[in-house]
Amino acid sequence: MRDHRRPSSSGQSFGSSLLFSFDMKLATLRDGSPDGELVVVSRDLTRAVRARGIAPNLLTALETWSAAEPRLRALSGALESGDAAGTLDFPTASVAAPLPRTWQWLDASAFKSHGELMARAFKQDVSEAKPGAPLMYQGGSDDFVGPWTDMPLPSEEDGIDFEAELAVVTDRVPMGTPASSALEHVKLVMLANDASLRSFAAAEKKSGFGWIHAKPATSFSPVAVTTDELGTAWRDGRVHLPVRVAWNGRKFGRPNAGEMSFGFHDLIAHAAYSRNLSAGTIIGSGTISNDDYATVGSACITERRAIEMAERGAAVTSYMRFGDRVRIEVLDYDGQTIFGAIDQRMVAATLR
DSSP, rough: OOOOEEEEEEEETTTEEOOEEEEEEEEOOOSSSSSSSEEEEOTTTEEEEEOOOTOSSSEEEEEEEEHHHHHHHHHHHHHHHTTOOOEEOOGGGGOOOOSSSSSEEEEEOOHHHHHHHEEEEEHHHOSSSSSOOOOOEOOOOOOBBBTSOOOEEEGGGGGOOOOEEEEESSSSSSSSSSSHHHHGGEEEEEEEEOOHHHHHHHHHHHTTTSSSTTTOOOESSSSSEEGGGGGGGTTTTTTSEEEEEEEEEEEEOOOBGGGGGSSSHHHHHTTSSSSOBBBOEEOOOSSSTTTTTHHHHHHHHHHHHHHHHHHHOOOOOOBBOOOOOOEEEEOOTTBBSSSSEEEEEEEEEEOE
């Protein structure tokens, strides 16, 4: 990673010291409210400091980003230097998703390899919204799951699958924003588990109205980070790092997220073609997939099943059972976790 202590061109001050432009990691503590409490987190994910004097929650910070960002960066610098007051141990295992809810969650299918393998699995043609355009659907954004929170689901018979993805969070994106300037609106990057219930997927896709039962609540990483925290791994609107996936403690895949057929700038421009995107919009990459799947493995079970069907004539790998655990994580070039890990069990929901 590069030098993280660049003088800010703003010339503002924090306390009695010059304000430096610090990369940021942001998280949300559970406090009983729907949106939780915003905290700034140390780069090693061990310490945090409350940001309530800047914004009560992350959604508010995104909606007032031009004012909140320099103050949050200054607080991040104070945390790293040991000058921040009221620091606390960062409770990775109990935090909420960085955005426990937001205005909009749009998920794409930006990896050509994944689309081809899924079409093979469901015996469908590879489809496009229009030639050269990404596929995208509107997911539920009212109830996200924390990174270490059990994911409650109705039945094991629904074909429980995990999907490792990257996602960006934007400020307000005006309608018609072109891809050439869309990355200016990316404020944060997160890791996601966009879980699926595969028994519903094919039928709901054929309906033409999109997924409902096939897509339970999505979970996100412990922290969301600014793009500069990714250093040289963030380029071309992509995160050029492998995403490590383990199922019940066993390595499942490590595909590189940089092999997106469409970058996040393309996805943002596609989503904003005919409408404004509110600050706090989350856009997902879709399941990470590489052409070299025989070497790097997969980021979801269905993709592995598709490979098995092609190579063996039948799927061998079963879907998840209650009690199964998935772990999803991205490490930087120094082997340090960037977003923290998503590490969660699938459990039976208590239905009312």
